[in-house]
Amino acid sequence: MVNETDLRSHIRTIPDFPHKGIMFRDITTLLAHPDAFARAVDAMAGSFKGVEVTKVVGIESRGFIFASALAYKLKAGLVPVRKPKKLPAPALREEYTLEYGSDALEIHADAIARGERVLLVDDLLATGGTIGAACKLVERTGGIIAGIAFLIELDFLHGRDRLKNYAVQSVIHYQEE
């Protein structure tokens, strides 16, 4: 059983990054601690124990960190979802809106076979725009979303409301800014 409070103690909060008024949850202090990092990965995997997964999808770039360790642990393949123009082969693209402006994500069109069971992974769930775009990309490849794993969820931003069709699990929750 993972102790959320203990893992949370390894996260450093940095005020006013990247913008004034944002309390940034810095996971690098958790990553740097061998035992905390391993327990975080194990907790993310443990939330989907018994769930069949053949591909783990990680979202650039902090999402790669947890997706990679999870793919290795679960003996699954790893599929990167990347910022535009980074993937060399034919790719699908989804645009999504940000607080100011818009951004886009891409996935290789041949990365996931129709009917494959996919675990999506990112470090943090905020308003859910990024993960929403990643879900659309996976479904356009024909993959089935078996679950979505986050290390951190900012409950007060209600990103989970966009993900009602999916099994969403987060290890650490922040109830308020």
Next chain:
Amino acid sequence: MVNETDLRSHIRTIPDFPHKGIMFRDITTLLAHPDAFARAVDAMAGSFKGVEVTKVVGIESRGFIFASALAYKLKAGLVPVRKPKKLPAPALREEYTLEYGSDALEIHADAIARGERVLLVDDLLATGGTIGAACKLVERTGGIIAGIAFLIELDFLHGRDRLKNYAVQSVIHYQEE
């Protein structure tokens, strides 16, 4: 014993990406194959068997993929080296030259304790500009470079010549473009 030829067969070569005349070695096909991905990680770890390592440093963003799985496997901490302005706490910066222009990398100043033994990880060694900057960053924190692990080395670009002071191991070698 890892079969380099077999692992290499999982890498896809894409001509003229990102520029005309470049033969891009696309690792996403290897990553997507569960067994090939696991064997690649195991081979990178195996090259440093018996070498004491307390931190694994991964270079943004493909380097995160192998660094993360290696840190998990080796029970070490993971330290990201990132593009400028991504790290929220006080950071050290190194600039380095590219074919056209220059770029920079950063590491958190407190990420590695003096005397810690560090394994640096990236997916590919080309001319060595990026890894050279990462080595300087690690040494400025006081860390000792116990080794440098690549999945792929482009032997014909002689990046290894810049890294003569270090133990460099690559799983897959390309002798020519």
